[in-house]
Amino acid sequence: MRSINTSTTLLEQYEKIDTPFMCVDKNKFINNLARLREKTESLGSTLRPHFKTVRALEAAHYLLPEKSSPVTVSTLKEAEALATIGYNNIVYAVGISTPKLHRVQKLVSQGIDLMVLLDSVKQAAELNEFCHENQCTIGALIEVDCDGHRGGVLPKDPTLVEIAQLLYRGPVQFAGILCHAGESYECFDSLSLQNSADNEVKVARLAANTLKKHDLRCKIVSIGSTPTAHSYQDLSGITEVRAGVYSFFDLVMTGIGVCQHSDIAASVVATVIGHNKEKGWVLIDAGWMALSADRGTAGQPKDCGYGLVVGDNGEPIENLQVTGANQEHGLIEAVNGGTVDFSEFPIGCRVQILPNHACAMASMHKEYHVFDIQNETYDIWNRVQGW
Amino acid sequence: MRSINTSTTLLEQYEKIDTPFMCVDKNKFINNLARLREKTESLGSTLRPHFKTVRALEAAHYLLPEKSSPVTVSTLKEAEALATIGYNNIVYAVGISTPKLHRVQKLVSQGIDLMVLLDSVKQAAELNEFCHENQCTIGALIEVDCDGHRGGVLPKDPTLVEIAQLLYRGPVQFAGILCHAGESYECFDSLSLQNSADNEVKVARLAANTLKKHDLRCKIVSIGSTPTAHSYQDLSGITEVRAGVYSFFDLVMTGIGVCQHSDIAASVVATVIGHNKEKGWVLIDAGWMALSADRGTAGQPKDCGYGLVVGDNGEPIENLQVTGANQEHGLIEAVNGGTVDFSEFPIGCRVQILPNHACAMASMHKEYHVFDIQNETYDIWNRVQGW
Incomplete structure (x- = not known):
């Protein structure tokens, strides 16, 4: 997690996992769950999570x-x-x-x-x-x-x-x-x-x-x-x-206004595998197989492409998006007249991508890598697949 | 397979599988493989399938x-x-x-x-x-x-x-x-x-x-x-x-002109679970979890929505599309001024959907149900998942 201060042990674990992978911030996840449960129960009703x-x-x-x-x-x-x-x-x-x-x-x-x-x-x-x-x-x-x-x-x-x-x-x-x-x-x-x-x-x-x-x-x-x-x-x-999606949250929900970027508990971690400086492209090893082909923000006032790149402060880097996705390639590009600072994305460095739609992104992964920064624990959660 | 004449045994097998599921027509698959191998080898080169x-x-x-x-x-x-x-x-x-x-x-x-x-x-x-x-x-x-x-x-x-x-x-x-x-x-x-x-x-x-x-x-x-x-x-x-995709083919490839609809070897079988007659919608139990969120035909001269519905003659039914997809719901609708004949899609009947992008659709399934009509055999192929 590029943007998160964590212990050496957790960081070593994080570095050991081959990219691309889905990363869950367990503390954010638990906060999201508590928020809606408290709201619902304070109104005298019961939560039936999806x-x-x-x-x-x-x-x-x-x-x-x-x-x-x-x-x-x-x-x-x-x-x-x-x-x-x-x-x-x-x-x-x-x-x-x-x-x-x-x-x-x-x-x-x-x-x-x-x-x-x-x-x-x-x-x-x-x-x-x-x-x-x-x-x-x-x-x-x-x-x-x-x-x-x-x-x-x-x-x-x-x-x-x-x-x-x-x-x-x-x-x-x-x-x-x-x-x-x-x-x-x-x-x-x-x-x-x-x-x-x-x-x-x-x-x-x-x-x-x-x-x-x-x-x-x-x-x-x-x-x-x-x-x-x-x-x-x-x-x-x-x-x-x-x-359902309140547990992870995502960019669609940010666009609707029910969460902040900092609430998004699920992301994809990828590696920079190439530069096309002439075209202003940073290529990563996460395509739609890792991010999903969901373009849920396409109809929103702020279209986020196939996802936003998290910066050192934990917030999405302004005017930067995953604008293209093939099966195992993603393409990060500047939008709105911005430019890519390639020195920020050397070949081999890792990037964290916030998803358009967490349900769709999670569906592409048979396991999630779950980091609890507060308690310094790491777990794998296995997805129940199929119908 | 709504549109395929097959033996009683195969048909019974087909009916036994809960929807939605991915169906492979093995004969078409093998024909697709042979076609490109023959072409490539006739030009003196070697095929390295993806x-x-x-x-x-x-x-x-x-x-x-x-x-x-x-x-x-x-x-x-x-x-x-x-x-x-x-x-x-x-x-x-x-x-x-x-x-x-x-x-x-x-x-x-x-x-x-x-x-x-x-x-x-x-x-x-x-x-x-x-x-x-x-x-x-x-x-x-x-x-x-x-x-x-x-x-x-x-x-x-x-x-x-x-x-x-x-x-x-x-x-x-x-x-x-x-x-x-x-x-x-x-x-x-x-x-x-x-x-x-x-x-x-x-x-x-x-x-x-x-x-x-x-x-x-x-x-x-x-x-x-x-x-x-x-x-x-x-x-x-x-x-x-x-x-890669030549093995299954799909609607994107039909749009480009390198295959016919009848060559498409991979499809999703779904069940009609509802009607909204006022809106002209047939609801099915295949959403983007089964079809994928890929909208690869969106930029083509003929946009096929999230897929086309196969008719009794094995060809897509004209002016009918899966126009919407939620996680486990698909929405079939008439386009281009056509109308839906609801009597053709009673609640409980099965429909076969041709995918925009076979790679993306297949990625949503951990197993494929494979029917060989010629040899009257049925197999399950298990997808290698993850990175």
Whole structure:
């Protein structure tokens, strides 16, 4: 970590790892976790962290203090892995398809409270049928569309009640509703972000109240996205908040304004492998295989290319970006009329790159190198891969 | 495979795999390999396939008929893996950094002819010093810049001769030069593609001849990129051709014009998990975790979004694209004024997606599901991961 003062032992460890590698600053990671947990609990709600960002069992107990702590997953593979170490309160937050129900049932039969998500009568009917045939009960949440971002039924659509009634009557436990303010990723000022957060809360309450009028009680009213989760002001009626990338943070989140560069806990360490002085390029051994091809900041007011280079003060060096990425090559270049000081980047030196999108960057690595500067410890966290 | 007639056994196998997954059509894969090998050998040169695309040891013998067959890698991890199954003629085609030389030396000491790549006096001097200190010999190629795409010394730059002389004098074997016409990815008509291929050949010959005038003989004159490799007309003076994505092909290569859609051997199979009829969206369970975030066709005349949907005739369905991708959600939508026929995509049905960039898509999967329709066999290929 170019920019971090650390002990000789940790520094030696850091130098020993071949580049490129993903580096986690554990102290920042833990601070990020505490920040959102405290905010959510101070508003009287519960945090259900999304495991999809970190996906490492070694990190689970930091996200999830108790084995019964609620957790969200984006794949059954994550649920299966978390179950092996005792976590038992899981929402699989991607629309269910029937062939996957046998894996859900297996976990439920082991005592895991694994809930699925759906937004159509067809899925609800097939879930009922599966549970009837297999004599089991699987909890289900109905996805409610709060901002036209992706899936979900609209809160005033009669289908919402129809699905809930179908689930309620069937052997399946109707567990409640789930919203995700995906459009909050398009908010670049505090007012629009606040509106997005308020709207997510409002829509979730509306859906829950509509169902209540039909005697359908939501045990769970779940909302969340990292941008909105940091912006809620009143969570009455909301039982839980979900967020994923808040654990690592990234440049997309900096662009939205919910973190500082100094909060970003995940980065890629690379080595300078070439100069093209005529073109003003510094070549590094981290391409999209290490950084991911995610260009999440491309639509933001400040486009960060494929990532920003950290300077000696721990902040990104101004007017410098990873502007290009091939499979195993990255290209650092000056932008906005700046120039590259090649003496700062001799061939063989290491650079630290902050990612556009930590979820995507982490997905490229089967292991993370985790440095705890305060306690002078080093660990490897292994990513749970696949579906 | 929605579009492929196959036996009941294979179809049952296919249905059993949970989505999303990466599917390889082995017959197409083998045809792609044969096509470029035949072309290259008919021009009197040798193929040195790039392992970075496939990265599966189970596939190595298709790419590399003999244990001594030349192969290119983008990471030392690939070289180490190939060495375990006996391959012994390897070029590591990413600029070397000194801390990685101990791993190179280890393979060389096992009898592997592993050559490294460099383009600076500093790298050459450090390589010499390493070999001197460790009493070993490591072959090195000098990267020559043919089109300003990335790294390399210009063929007329005196540094070329300086580096070669430095290597020649030292304990290191000066092995030759290497060019990569990376700018060929920007060619969208046959004339510019032909020019790019001709230029790559011309620059490689110029560099080799310049060195020859200084009594520096290139054992290896290596050129290649998938677009140019399919376009060479005369390879005299060129000892070998490198290419990677030609094995799978993809939409970027279709856009450049070196393959047909029907040649694309790698795809993602996903399940329809939702409809948003108001917005005209079909939601699938393959997001950028399965498809990759690569938007390689974005700069092409025909932008394919995050991939195209295969129809019953095996060709992409016109005016339909994966236009959006979140971590585990993809969004299929009509483009160019088309409309989605939702009855074609009922919830629960499977879809097959052709990727923008097969290297990037394959990198998201730790295993590939490989179907050989002709011989009615099914295999799993395991990806060599990491660096």
